[in-house]
Amino acid sequence: MGPLKGVRVVEFAGIGPGPFAAMLLSDMGAEVIRIDRRGGRSPAKTEVTYRGRKAVALDMKRPEAVEAALKLIDKADALIEGFRPGVMERLGVGPDVCLKRNPKLVYGRMTGWGQTGPLSNAAGHDINYIALTGALHGIGHAGGKPVPPLNLVGDFGGGALYLAFGVVCGILEARASGKGQVVDTAMTDGAASLMAMFYGMSAMGMWKDERGANLLDSGAHFYDTYETKDGKFVALGSIEPQFYKELLEKTGISDPAFAAQMDRNAWPSLKEKLAAVIATKTRSEWDAIMLGSDVCYAPVLSLSEAPKHPHNVARQTFVEIGGVVQPAPAPRFSRTAPQVQGPPEGADNEAALKAWGISADEVAKLQSAGAI
Numbered sequence: 001m002g003p004l005k006g007v008r009v010v011e012f013a014g015i016g017p018g019p020f021a022a023m024l025l026s027d028m029g030a031e032v033i034r035i036d037r038r039g040g041r042s043p044a045k046t047e048v049t050y051r052g053r054k055a056v057a058l059d060m061k062r063p064e065a066v067e068a069a070l071k072l073i074d075k076a077d078a079l080i081e082g083f084r085p086g087v088m089e090r091l092g093v094g095p096d097v098c099l100k101r102n103p104k105l106v107y108g109r110m111t112g113w114g115q116t117g118p119l120s121n122a123a124g125h126d127i128n129y130i131a132l133t134g135a136l137h138g139i140g141h142a143g144g145k146p147v148p149p150l151n152l153v154g155d156f157g158g159g160a161l162y163l164a165f166g167v168v169c170g171i172l173e174a175r176a177s178g179k180g181q182v183v184d185t186a187m188t189d190g191a192a193s194l195m196a197m198f199y200g201m202s203a204m205g206m207w208k209d210e211r212g213a214n215l216l217d218s219g220a221h222f223y224d225t226y227e228t229k230d231g232k233f234v235a236l237g238s239i240e241p242q243f244y245k246e247l248l249e250k251t252g253i254s255d256p257a258f259a260a261q262m263d264r265n266a267w268p269s270l271k272e273k274l275a276a277v278i279a280t281k282t283r284s285e286w287d288a289i290m291l292g293s294d295v296c297y298a299p300v301l302s303l304s305e306a307p308k309h310p311h312n313v314a315r316q317t318f319v320e321i322g323g324v325v326q327p328a329p330a331p332r333f334s335r336t337a338p339q340v341q342g343p344p345e346g347a348d349n350e351a352a353l354k355a356w357g358i359s360a361d362e363v364a365k366l367q368s369a370g371a372i
Helices: 017-027 063-073 087-091 093-103 124-130 154-176 187-194 196-203 241-251 264-278 284-290 311-316 348-357 362-367
Strands: 008-012 031-037 055-056 077-079 108-111 181-186 224-227 233-237 297-299 318-321 323-327
Touching: 008 017, 008 063, 017 031, 017 077, 017 108, 017 154, 031 063, 055 063, 055 264, 055 348, 063 093, 063 362, 077 154, 087 323, 087 362, 093 108, 093 181, 108 154, 108 284, 124 187, 181 187, 224 264, 233 284, 241 264, 284 297, 311 348
Parallel strands: 008 031, 008 077, 031 055, 077 108, 108 181
Antiparallel strands: 224 233, 233 297, 318 323
């Protein structure tokens, strides 16, 4: 099951992007054990990013708990954590300690600002990290303020995905060299990396450093969202000339002004005209006209609508686990198909530890010491 079957990962419980990175690895078949704080709450079944792994609750202030964590780390291919710099060292499970015991360990660290730099110890959230890298500045309509794109670009895109990617890269390298290493994942680094194409376009003079004035940021009339007659929205991305031609055909537009597709000066007026046309029909009516064509069209669906769309249903893009509708694992593999390993679980100390080879006697000693 899954291309990462046989890989073992220790996850130190965190929030947001940390659990999401662990979920990605678990979905791909890795055996992930989460270390929770003793006395902490168990995740609800609706907390999707906690799916697919067992957990143990350790009191890391006790030396017996630290040793138990290290025994798990001894058996792991990778460790992931998302605390501020220095926290893991103070807990007694920093990279120096762990790599000395397990030289092939890939030690994945994820923070907003990175392990080094003048901001490394400052608090922050996704909105701050993408602000610092130029990403947030470019998101929003002309004349408006920057719009946070949920926390997809910093936390999940620039953080969790790069952490999972880095950990897998590290595991592959360790299998060749026999040596582990630290993976320093900063959300600022990841968000900057995601902006590579736009920095390139800027260098070529193809991107204005302002919102809503460019090809892909809602500046162009053919690449934006439009409100329909019933108050819903559709998304158009008719960039290529042949797709743009089909857009004009499907909308019935014959105005010669639309021939100037790439005239940036004409974009504002053409956007007003196109908006007026789209507003004459409901979203369902536009679906019937455009969906599946080369217009590059899609209805803007809500979270409740998306899982029910025929395309998503056909591909099983969403699954239901424990009564909770959630995204299925991605990407897909032709031979080693990934799957969700189970719903979110709270700490089950005995079962989780025994699954990783910790004996019943050792578990009993930990319980007696109050370490679990």
